[in-house]
């Protein structure tokens with residue numbers, strides 16, 4: 608059997624099914640993975656932390672597309688990026704009478720510490736224009752527009768985790784589905800896009816699975832199980 612690599616895995620679109628629910632068949636795969644697992648997501652910290660917690664795996668997390676990094680073994684929490692600038696973009700966007708689009712409670716932004724997300728049903732052009740004014744970019748993950756600092760991404764997040772754990776990023780297998788996985792694909796030694804991935808992720812991946820969503824993830828890791 609091939610040597611199992613450490614694993615970086617995205618959540619939305621990769622561990623989920625078409626309805627955005629996590630496919631429970633991924634649970635034993637993540638629990639039993641013999642090497643370190645890093646959950647790397649555009650979502651805010653509570654989501655990947657809860658996933659790790661309830662799975663019973665080490666909490667090694669890259670959240671907010673690299674803006675927040677947590678490594679359990681070294682008790683290290685890092686923040687990167689310009690949160691003030693992302694909040695200023697959100698404010699200016701609202702002043703143009705656009706909405707963030709997640710309702711008044713806004714569970715998508717409530718616990719966010721370094722970036723801002725806007726619902727996909729809101730206009731992209733003014734958001735991109737405002738982001739550029741603040742030196743920021745907008746990432747479309749297929750689930751939300753992320754106003755984010757271009758110097759921070761899942762690749763820099765993986766490097767930060769690896770620095771803490773004395774691991775080589777090039778030893779990692781990375782599995783994902785969208786443009787916010789691009790830099791992690793470049794940093795990891797092997798990268799796999801699931802079949803539902805966007806064009807950016809597919810172009811950068813070493814291989815693209817035949818299967819979509821979590822079936823694609825299971826296909827991606829099959830050689831190592």
Ligand SMILES: O=C(O)COP(=O)(O)O
Pocket residue numbers: 617618619620647648649650748749750751785787
């Ligand atoms: O929720 C998003 O917008 C993206 O999340 P993901 O990075 O886990 O796919």
Ligand SMILES: [Mg+2]
Pocket residue numbers: 617618619620621748783784785
């Ligand atoms: Mg994704």
